[in-house]
Amino acid sequence: MPELVAEDIVKRLGENDVLRGVSVKLERGEIVALLGPSGSGKTTLLRCVAGLERPDAGRIVIGDQPVFDTARRIDVPAEKRGIGLVFQSYALWPHRTVFANVAYALRLRGVADAEIRPRVAQALESLGLAQLGSRYPHQLSGGQQQRVALARAVVYNPSLLLMDEPLSNLDAKLREEARAWLRELIKRLQLSALYVTHDQVEAMSIADRIVLLEAGRVEQEGEPERIYEDPATLMTAEFMGSNNRLEGSIRSVSGERAEIAGPNWALSGTLRTGKQAGEAATALIRIESMRLAEEAGENRLALPLTSVLYVGERWEYLFALDGQPIRVWGSARIDGGEQHIHFPADKLWIF
Amino acid sequence: MRLPSARNLAVLAVAVAVLAPLGLLVYQSFLDAPFFNPSAKPSFAAYQYVLVDPDFHTALATSIFVSTAMVIIAVPIGSLFAFLLVRSDMPGRRVLEPLVLIPIFLSPVVLAFGYVVAAGPVGFFSLWAKGFLGVVPWNVYSVASLAVIAGLAHVPHIYLYASTALRTLNPDVEEAARTMGAGPLQVALAVSLPLIWPSLVFGGALVFLLGFELFGLPLVLGGPAGVLVLTTYLYKLTNILGTPSYHLMAVVAVVIVAITMPLVILQRRFIGVSARYVTLRGRGQAVRRMPLGSYRWPALLLVVAWLGFTVVVPLAGVALRSVVSNWGEGVNVFEVLTLDHFAELGNFPNLVRGIVNTLLIATIGGAAAVACYAGVALAVHRWQSRVGELHDFLVLIPRAIPGIVVGLAFLWLFLFFRPLSPLRNSPFSLWIAYTVVWLAYGLRLITAALLQIGPELEEAGRVAGASTLRVYFDTTLPLIRFGLLGSWLLIFMMFVREYSTGVYLLAPGAETIGSLIVSLWGTGALDLIAALSVINIALVGAGLAAALRLGVRVDA
Numbered sequence: 001m002p003e004l005v006a007e008d009i010v011k012r013l014g015e016n017d018v019l020r021g022v023s024v025k026l027e028r029g030e031i032v033a034l035l036g037p038s039g040s041g042k043t044t045l046l047r048c049v050a051g052l053e054r055p056d057a058g059r060i061v062i063g064d065q066p067v068f069d070t071a072r073r074i075d076v077p078a079e080k081r082g083i084g085l086v087f088q089s090y091a092l093w094p095h096r097t098v099f100a101n102v103a104y105a106l107r108l109r110g111v112a113d114a115e116i117r118p119r120v121a122q123a124l125e126s127l128g129l130a131q132l133g134s135r136y137p138h139q140l141s142g143g144q145q146q147r148v149a150l151a152r153a154v155v156y157n158p159s160l161l162l163m164d165e166p167l168s169n170l171d172a173k174l175r176e177e178a179r180a181w182l183r184e185l186i187k188r189l190q191l192s193a194l195y196v197t198h199d200q201v202e203a204m205s206i207a208d209r210i211v212l213l214e215a216g217r218v219e220q221e222g223e224p225e226r227i228y229e230d231p232a233t234l235m236t237a238e239f240m241g242s243n244n245r246l247e248g249s250i251r252s253v254s255g256e257r258a259e260i261a262g263p264n265w266a267l268s269g270t271l272r273t274g275k276q277a278g279e280a281a282t283a284l285i286r287i288e289s290m291r292l293a294e295e296a297g298e299n300r301l302a303l304p305l306t307s308v309l310y311v312g313e314r315w316e317y318l319f320a321l322d323g324q325p326i327r328v329w330g331s332a333r334i335d336g337g338e339q340h341i342h343f344p345a346d347k348l349w350i351f
Numbered sequence: 352m353r354l355p356s357a358r359n360l361a362v363l364a365v366a367v368a369v370l371a372p373l374g375l376l377v378y379q380s381f382l383d384a385p386f387f388n389p390s391a392k393p394s395f396a397a398y399q400y401v402l403v404d405p406d407f408h409t410a411l412a413t414s415i416f417v418s419t420a421m422v423i424i425a426v427p428i429g430s431l432f433a434f435l436l437v438r439s440d441m442p443g444r445r446v447l448e449p450l451v452l453i454p455i456f457l458s459p460v461v462l463a464f465g466y467v468v469a470a471g472p473v474g475f476f477s478l479w480a481k482g483f484l485g486v487v488p489w490n491v492y493s494v495a496s497l498a499v500i501a502g503l504a505h506v507p508h509i510y511l512y513a514s515t516a517l518r519t520l521n522p523d524v525e526e527a528a529r530t531m532g533a534g535p536l537q538v539a540l541a542v543s544l545p546l547i548w549p550s551l552v553f554g555g556a557l558v559f560l561l562g563f564e565l566f567g568l569p570l571v572l573g574g575p576a577g578v579l580v581l582t583t584y585l586y587k588l589t590n591i592l593g594t595p596s597y598h599l600m601a602v603v604a605v606v607i608v609a610i611t612m613p614l615v616i617l618q619r620r621f622i623g624v625s626a627r628y629v630t631l632r633g634r635g636q637a638v639r640r641m642p643l644g645s646y647r648w649p650a651l652l653l654v655v656a657w658l659g660f661t662v663v664v665p666l667a668g669v670a671l672r673s674v675v676s677n678w679g680e681g682v683n684v685f686e687v688l689t690l691d692h693f694a695e696l697g698n699f700p701n702l703v704r705g706i707v708n709t710l711l712i713a714t715i716g717g718a719a720a721v722a723c724y725a726g727v728a729l730a731v732h733r734w735q736s737r738v739g740e741l742h743d744f745l746v747l748i749p750r751a752i753p754g755i756v757v758g759l760a761f762l763w764l765f766l767f768f769r770p771l772s773p774l775r776n777s778p779f780s781l782w783i784a785y786t787v788v789w790l791a792y793g794l795r796l797i798t799a800a801l802l803q804i805g806p807e808l809e810e811a812g813r814v815a816g817a818s819t820l821r822v823y824f825d826t827t828l829p830l831i832r833f834g835l836l837g838s839w840l841l842i843f844m845m846f847v848r849e850y851s852t853g854v855y856l857l858a859p860g861a862e863t864i865g866s867l868i869v870s871l872w873g874t875g876a877l878d879l880i881a882a883l884s885v886i887n888i889a890l891v892g893a894g895l896a897a898a899l900r901l902g903v904r905v906d907a
Contacts, residue, residue, distance in 0.1 A: 052810050078813040079821075085814040091807035095829045104825070105815035152815070 002061075003028045003160055003192035004049065009058035011044055011216075018044045019055070020216040024194075026160070031186055031193045033207035035200060037239065040213040042196045046162050049194065050085050051078030063159050079108075084153030084191075088165040090145050092137035098124070098148050099133035105156045123155040124148075126185070143174050150182075154189060161186065161193040167202060179205045200240050204228060212236055232272075234351035237284050244290070244326050246283040250350065253277050260350050262322055265301050269348030282351050289347035290328050292317075293340040299348075300340045308333060361730030362742045368787050369748045372760030373608070375767065380601035387766060397598035407603070410584035417498045417569070417580060418562025424502025426555045429509025430547075432654060434539045436510075437517045438525065440640040441650045449895075451654070452511070452905055453662050454504045456891050458848045460567030460868050461884040465665025466491050466500060467571060468672040468881065473679050475671055476664060492576040501568050503661045505558045512554035516547035525641055535643045553618055560614045563607055564753035566851040571872060581607050582755055586854070597763070604756040611751040619747060666888060673881035692882040702879065705862035706886060708778045712863065713846040713890070716782040720846075721839045723786060724793035729823050732801055733809075750791045754851035757788050762855045776860035784852050789845055796841060800834025801827070837903035844894040847887060 004026035011019040019041045026032045034042040047053035049060055051067065054075065060068040062083065067076040092101055102120045111119070124130050127147040137145055146166060153161060167175045167182070183206045186193050197203050203210050204224035211221040212235075220227060220236045231237035238245070248262040250271075258271040260283045267283065275281055293300050303319035303326060310316075315333060319326040319341065328341055379386050383394035401407050435441045436448050454462070469476050470491045477487040490496065520543060528542045544551065566582040573583060585603040588596050643650055672678065675687045696702045727746075731739045749757065761784040765775040774780055786793075804827060812822035828835070850865020857866040864887045871880050898905050 050810075050814055052813065077818070078810070079816045079818055081814075082816070083814060085811070087807045087811060089805060089807055091805065091811040093808060093811070093826055093830075095826075104812075104817075108816040108821070152811075156816075 001028060001064075002026060003030070003063060004194065005059070005061040006045070006049060007059045009045060009048055009060070010056045011041070011048060011053065012056050017216055019048070021058075022213065022216065022218055024211055024218075026192055026194060028192055029187075029190055030209060031183065031195060031207045033195045033197055033203035033210045034213060035197060035203040035210050035239075036213035036219075038198060039215075041216040042198075042213050043164055045213070046164055046194060046196045049160075050083060050162055051076060051081050082158055082160075084156070084158035084161045086149050086153045086161070086163040086166045088168055090137075090149040090169070092145055092148055092152070094137055096136075097133065098129065098135050098137070098140070101137070101148060102152045102155050105152065109156060120151075120155060123151040127151045142170055143178070146170060146178070150185075154191065157189075159192065161191045163193060163195045165197055166195075168197075168199075175202070182206060200228075204240075212239065214239075231349070234282055234284065237272075237349055237351070242287045242327075243284050244287060246321070246324070246326075247280070248283060249280045250275055250277050257345065258350050264322060267299055267301070267343050267348060268345045269343070269350045270346055272349045273351050275350075283348055284351065285343055285348045287327050287329055289344055291342055292328060292330060292334070293342045296340055297342070299343050299345050301343070302338045302340050304338055305334065305336050358730045358734060359738060361727050362738050362745070365727055365742060365745050365790070368783075369745050369790070372757060372764055372787070373748065373752065375763050376601050376604050376608070376756065376760050379597055379763065380605045382598050382601075385595055385597040386763070391598075397602045401599055401602040401606075406579060407584060410579040410581050411606075413494060413569075413573075413578060414563050414565075414580040414582075416494065417501060417565065418559045420498035421502040421505050421562045422555050422559050424499065425505040425509045425558050426551060428503070428657065429506040429554065430513040430544050430551055431539070432506065432657075433510050433513035433517050434543055435643075435650050435654065437514045438520070438522075438539075438543060438641050439535060439643050439650065441643060441647055441654070443651055447654055447658070449899055449905055450658060450662070452507045453658075453895070455507045455511075456844045456848055456895055456905075457504075457662070457666075458567065458850050458865055458868075458884075458887055458891075459504070459565070460571060460850045460865060460872070461669060461887055462500075462504060462665050463568045463571035464868065464872070464880055464884055465667075465669040466496075467668075468678070468877070469664050469668025475668055475678075478680060492572060492574075492578075494573070494576075494578050497569055497572045497578065500572065500661075501562065501565055503657065504568070505561060506657065506661070508558050508561065509551070509554040512550040512557075513544075513547060516550035517543060520546060522641075529641065535641055535646055538641060556614055556618045560611050560618075560751070563611050564851075566753065566755050566854075567869070570869065574872075582753055582851075585755065585759075600759060604752075604759065607756060608752055611753075612748075615747050615751040619744070669881055669884045669888065672877065673885045676878075692878045693885075696879065696882055696886075699879070701859065701862050702867060702883065704860065705864050705867040705883070708781070708862055709847055709864045709887075709890070712778050712782050712785060713843045713894075716778070716785065717839055717842040717846050719782070720786040720789065720793060720842055721797070721835060724790070724797050724838070725828070725835060728794055728797040728801060729827065732823075732827070733806065746791050746794050749787050749789075752788075754788050754849065755854050758784055758852040758855040761787075761852075765856075776858050778861060780856050780861050781853055781863060784856060785846055785849055788849070788852050789842060792845065793838060793842055796838040797831070797834065800831040800838070803834070804830050836901065837898065840894055840898040840901070840903055841905065844891050844898075847890045847894065 002025050006022065006024045008021045008023055009019050010021055022041065022045055024032065024045070034045060036042045044053055048055045055068065057070045058068065059066065062081060066072070066074050067081050068074055096104065099120055102123055103116050106116045106119060124133055127150060129144065129147055129151060132140065132144060137148065140148065146169070167178050170178060179202060195207055207224060209222065210224055210227050212219040212227060214235050220232045227236060228240045231240060237243065246262060248260045251259040251261045251266065253271060253276065256270055257268055259266060259268045260281055269283055296302060301321065303321055305317060306320050307318045308315060315330045317328045317330060317334060319328065319339070326341065380397055381393055381395070382391040383396040384391040432451060436444045436451065468474055470489065471477060472487065481487050524546065525538050525542055528538045533541060563581060565580060569578065569580040569583045570586065573579065579587065581603060585600055588599050588603065673692055674689060675684060676689045676691065677687060731742050761780065765771050765780055808830065809822050809826055812826045817825060850869060853863040853866030854869050857870060864883050868880050868883055895905065
């Protein structure tokens with residue numbers, strides 16, 4: 001049974017259509033990431049589910065309770081939806097201690113004091129905050145604040161946990177660690193979670209399923225590996241990884257294979273649209289699928305090296321093709337001049 | 352409690368409080384006799400009388416002249432002071448910053464009285480100057496002195512808006528000019544001040560508007576020379592025909608509002624512009640100050656000279672006058688020192704009531720007013736709707752109506768509306784008029800505090816399961832409690848300072864220090880006025896000291 005159903009959500013802000021009929025479904029115990037560039041409407045969708053934003057049309061059901069339905073004129077206020085929400089800024093109440101922050105929702109639900117104490121203590125304990133109950137938010141580090149925000153959102157066992165870029169205020173190192181324990185925690189508490197992020201790596205590592213939004217529509221949805229390795233559209237392919245992009249036109253098509261060519265180059269790749277020979281097309285390839293080759297060969301181009309960057313775990317080589325940069329990764333410094341670059345045909349997608 | 356209806360209700364209450372007095376004024380202006388007179392008929396007679404009265408024309412011209420002069424004086428000085436205090440390394444700016452704002456909190460009628468006893472024909476400073484020069488080189492009873500004094504007294508209003516805008520200015524833009532060879536004054540004139548022009552226009556419009564609302568200064572300084580401005584013309588009409596000439600007064604009030612209302616509307620448009628200008632630069636940069644070099648001390652001297660003229664001279668005059676038994680040419684100060692005037696106040700029950708009422712209205716009434724403002728502010732808090740916009744406009748209306756006119760309108764309301772009549776002779780009548788007069792100011796204070804709270808703090812409360820009302824009590828109000836305290840202190844000072852609103856409401860039981868000074872001025876009881884003025888200043892001073900001590904931003 002789905003924990004959350006949002007159907008055909010439409011939201012306009014003035015002239016601007018923020019959401020143009022988005023549908024998202026979340027099964028019990030599932031973590032779904034709403035992924036998309038800024039302005040794609042992902043946070044608006046989350047806020048619509050939370051009841052903080054009122055959609056112009058659509059239907060939202062949480063558990064078995066319809067909380068919003070334009071057709072049936074249902075609009076349950078945020079406080080009655082029984083969800084947990086972790087804000088991007090954490091939104092910890094600065095005038096309350098950590099304990100009081102976490103305990104507030106329980107007090108609102110009329111839980112007896114004798115019961116509140118152990119429940120809050122347990123929530124803090126499970127997030128490694130056991131010693132910090134009497135502190136105020138401003139006395140905590142960013143990482144600790146982030147965990148208090150999480151403790152506050154889960155302490156009353158909401159059936160649905162919403163998270164709005166919860167890790168974006170942490171520094172890079174902490175963020176990578178947090179991905180692992182956050183996913184582990186959600187699974188351990190058997191929560192269903194809707195997770196908003198603009199970071200595709202974060203989405204892939206935390207979520208069971210990704211809904212990729214673009215300009216207020218669902219661009220593609222599916223499991224992380226499917227979205228990454230089998231993108232249905234150019235937008236998805238570009239958004240999900242680091243790529244090289246070549247503009248050209250299709251020279252010939254044979255089944256799944258097609259040949260695409262520009263003024264000074266021609267490569268064969270996998271056709272991912274219904275385009276015919278002669279049509280303009282874009283070829284896209286993940287940088288990690290490419291490598292330098294010793295000599296000329298099939299689907300290889302000889303290109304002049306323009307610069308070499310050292311970024312720590314690897315080297316980045318920049319080549320020029322028709323004035324466009326082509327990036328290749330490698331493990332050693334190379335000298336200038338022409339190099340042969342291999343574009344594996346099954347990894348070169350033509351859109 | 353369904354909140355949307357509570358919101359509409361709050362806006363409705365504001366509309367009644369604001370529009371009822373205004374409506375009554377307009378209605379009265381189209382009658383040929385006081386509205387409670389059964390023979391009163393609709394007519395343009397009042398307009399015909401007032402609009403052809405030569406005194407009215409002179410008063411209107413004087414008001415326009417004084418307002419214009421105020422803008423010409425206050426805008427350059429106020430913006431220069433803002434640059435010096437906020438952007439430069441002028442010595443002593445920390446101490447001067449709160450001091451520059453003092454004139455805002457001083458009662459104009461006290462200020463005017465101070466100038467009379469300090470610099471009038473036989474004032475302390477006049478006689479001192481006469482000792483050197485043989486003559487008094489100035490005449491305080493003239494349109495020119497009125498314009499200069501009013502202009503200098505309104506420097507803080509410009510300073511307020513200019514300094515707020517300058518604080519958000521990125522120092523890089525000034526330093527860029529500096530590196531290209533511009534001196535401090537050139538930087539101020541070519542970069543800093545042009546960048547904040549919307550704030551200067553806004554402040555200038557405010558000062559022009561306040562020029563039409565001046566009452567205490569022209570009453571005291573213009574009276575002896577027969578100089579009338581619109582408000583004092585209105586005041587003079589009170590008894591001109593023997594019977595209360597309410598219809599004529601209403602016409603003058605309507606004329607004043609017809610001039611000030613467009614200014615308020617214009618100002619409101621400019622708020623948008625200045626906000627845009629500020630956000631362009633946005634962000635609180637670390638404050639880097641422009642070195643003034645050899646201008647440092649002349650700059651300091653300039654600010655101190657202004658403070659001396661605008662604050663020290665009149666206050667010293669009032670203080671000294673309150674402790675001498677009599678004063679005139681050839682009197683030695685040390686032979687006439689006395690505290691009798693303060694003791695004498697006790698002989699007049701109305702003066703004692705005035706002091707007690709002022710304290711009650713400022714403390715308890717101030718707190719009640721802040722509670723009202725907070726209620727209204729919360730009702731429209733984060734409310735995007737047509738009604739909310741209507742409310743934003745409504746609260747600006749009292750700003751366009753001089754205090755004396757609001758007082759007049761409320762007097763009529765108390766006479767007109769029977770259920771309110773029993774409260775007529777009590778401080779309550781003053782409290783409600785004060786609360787309406789300071790509505791825009793009070794709401795701005797509370798709204799500024801509310802804007803400090805990120806919306807997500809309230810949303811987090813909603814998501815946790817609290818209703819909107821509950822969120823207000825559990826999260827919003829606790830978070831702005833310091834802002835509420837600060838608002839109360841500022842409202843306390845404004846209510847102590849207020850005088851013109853109480854002029855027409857003055858009645859046994861409804862006296863205040865300010866309105867008593869105005870009425871005593873007509874009788875020439877200088878000893879009592881001086882003693883009352885000192886008490887008034889002391890109360891304001893206590894409020895200001897408390898505010899500064901607690902770190903309240905007095906430049907709100």
